Amino acid sequence: MASSSGLHAARARGGNARQLVHELLRARIVGLELPPGAPLSENELAAELGVSRTPVRESLILLAEEGLVDVYPQLGTFVSRIRERDIASAQFVREALESAALRDSVERTDERDLLELRALLAAQADAERRADPETFFRLDEEFHARLMAAGGHPEAWSFVQHAKAHLDRARRLSLPLEHQLALLIRQHTDVVDAVERRDAAGADAALRGHLRQVFADVETVRTQHPELFADEDAPPRPRRGQRKRPTAG
Amino acid sequence: MASSSGLHAARARGGNARQLVHELLRARIVGLELPPGAPLSENELAAELGVSRTPVRESLILLAEEGLVDVYPQLGTFVSRIRERDIASAQFVREALESAALRDSVERTDERDLLELRALLAAQADAERRADPETFFRLDEEFHARLMAAGGHPEAWSFVQHAKAHLDRARRLSLPLEHQLALLIRQHTDVVDAVERRDAAGADAALRGHLRQVFADVETVRTQHPELFADEDAPPRPRRGQRKRPTAG
């Protein structure tokens, strides 16, 4: 009910039901609140969110396009398991785009951009002191987006975001590791420092090192949580998970 | 009726109505059969294609996500005009991804990849001799996709394709220029030659030159067909075009 009224309120304020449901489900999936393999029923979601099946269905179609859910007609919709290829592809796309944008950042960045980036770094350090990975996650996203904007390519961020969703799902589990946040902030700082020095090669090296660090974290998570990943290449049968039937009998 | 029964037949063979409508509309938009600014009525399309509003609507949502149509609630859906920013963003994304993939191609490409690429070049030359820009367009797409696959990044092609749609809409008008096809083929050949020589810098330069040539063509089209482009940044009112009312009265 809380979700329902909350959505209703948001709907009165802002956008349409589809966008809200889409953002909500996306956040739940990327935040692993809806883990890979979880079944998503149009009916259940519609009932839970207090809307009809239509906006839910349209949201699921968009999520399917992003690769975050798999739709099996007449069978069900499931949060997609993390696939080796998706991860590799996402990493490639992200590195290519952010690196290319950074090249332009080194030339174009002005004082104002640097101030904003520094402010984000300070906020990240604050989140690290408070041991607040959720806030850090948000600030991390904002940092990378801001960096691309500084290079004059704010629109391209949506492509990175698209790819990043797959990485983030896995990465989120590795973030709480206490040493991680400080390390990532250090790497962020290195990038900004190099940009400020107008050191293109240094900035590129720092960024790629950072992104590959993230990539490595994913591999760590993989060994710790193999159930989130797809074992084989193409599991034709999603092996419908146990529906809600809590050992009743 | 032809469209309707054709879709019905395809539907019996293959995918669902949504995918078919999506692909059809996308092809019409990128091929300028549906020019920028054209109104798209869910009802009209549904009637024409012999399906209900639902799959049409879902297709339009996907096209809106790609930036190919603009949806104004309670007002109408229109083929998006070509925007300066979309073009620039698309060019940036494409260049970054294809260039990064090419870097890997130079290291990974084997004899088989080269043979396929050479075969595509030959087919392109054939299309040029027959003055068949449509076929060339398809082969061009296949060439670039194959090039990325040779670098080990076939999945990333979908990102390029996403961005490319905006460029293609404008570019299509420039292709029939008689000298163009030969020039593009020459540039393609230069890229493959450099890859075969394992000349990373040369390949990168050739590819970027090629992609920027394409970008320049867009500017040429812009001066010749300004009506396809969005004059201002954000036209809040789409100025609904005259509905079908052929001077009747």
Next chain:
DNA sequence: TGACGTCGGCTACCATACAAGTACGTCAGA
């Protein structure tokens, strides 16, 4: 005991009905 056929319940897909809102033609009035 094990294999096979049937049936119930679930799914997504599609079609249709209703609601909310905008643009534009028409018409009354100054």
Next chain:
DNA sequence: TCTGACGTACTTGTATGGTAGCCGACGTCA
């Protein structure tokens, strides 16, 4: 002639009904 209000016809957004198909459990038969 010009201006402004109103009604109609259109739009997308949302809700709901109906259909085909798949899964899994149950009952039947060998």
